[in-house]
Amino acid sequence: MALAEAILVCLTDRPMSGYDLAKTFDASIGLFWRASHQQVYRELARLRERNLVESTEVEQRGKPNRIVHTITEAGEHTILQWSLKPCKMPSIKDELLVKFYALETVDIPALSEQLGVRIDQHRGKLNVYHRIKERFYDGHNLSTSQHGKLIALTMGISNETEVIQSLENALVMLQDTQD
Amino acid sequence: MALAEAILVCLTDRPMSGYDLAKTFDASIGLFWRASHQQVYRELARLRERNLVESTEVEQRGKPNRIVHTITEAGEHTILQWSLKPCKMPSIKDELLVKFYALETVDIPALSEQLGVRIDQHRGKLNVYHRIKERFYDGHNLSTSQHGKLIALTMGISNETEVIQSLENALVMLQDTQD
DNA sequence: CATTGTTATGCAATTATGTGCATACTATAA
């Protein structure tokens, strides 16, 4: 259950509320590990039980109170232990590629359209990556942990760039099939 | 639940037993949609209930009997309907990239080693892709459904190639950090 | 002759994830 570790990793940066974490999982770290807000809240409850985070309610004016979670020493120890263990290959599940597997049974115009949508989604992701890179990393002096994030980001950028390229190629190849 | 559809897609090729399907999900289509044998058997039971496949036991000598599953017309209709619906973005979950996010808390030599392992895994995958391509697609006359598989395979090859490249870069960047 | 490997199927229990809903307060715009 690496969701627990992903949350702890976020909290090494700064203490956060469940809401902050959910937003983080929608953007920065969410580019490499997706989680919904319900998952985050559930996991936070478990982390609190295991004493890997400490939670304190913070009063706010004009807004509901926040419950801010701070990583404990035991939490940091958990990350270190986890970092020593080998990691699983990410398990791929891509409906789009499965659809290519049954091109004779599938509606090809619909598939073309879906390819177009997918290309746009990856272009969007690439833009997000670029903006984050310019905003936080280009021309800055980087700490170790920032350096790590930049490495991940760089991998993300070249991967998205390549994916867009090959999806565009696939679109052309698919249109050749239609004739 | 696109596992159902992924199985149906496999069965458009030829009737298969659960065991055949499990192996297919370990190799060819499994490169784009991973599933364990338990998942396959469970899903097959459901597909049979929904009359999307027909199952007949085939006696064998020297081996346990096989239960061979054939896609029905209703099954092919299900694929067509599914092909019209937009598909979800694959949800990424990569521990390795998450570990880069906490480079200050993580054991860097261990991470380097894991990067090496990951590179080897992707090299292995790339080899498999190349062998499949040479074996089944290069210099052959292709049917529509084979053409689709080739497109998916081509995407796989360029993606793996790129991933290996950027993991190697990441390894160098990580070693620069260590000093 | 015992062990390991391959073919072949499946259950049970647990863990993970997703979907929909519920609550509550505030700011802003139509």
Add this chain to the structure above:
DNA sequence: TTATAGTATGCACATAATTGCATAACAATG
């Protein structure tokens, strides 16, 4: 003033996936 959007937390139910186990026939290797 009604609707919409944003902040903030969370439960309940349903579906999906993983892990471990169980069975059973045979083949090959040491």
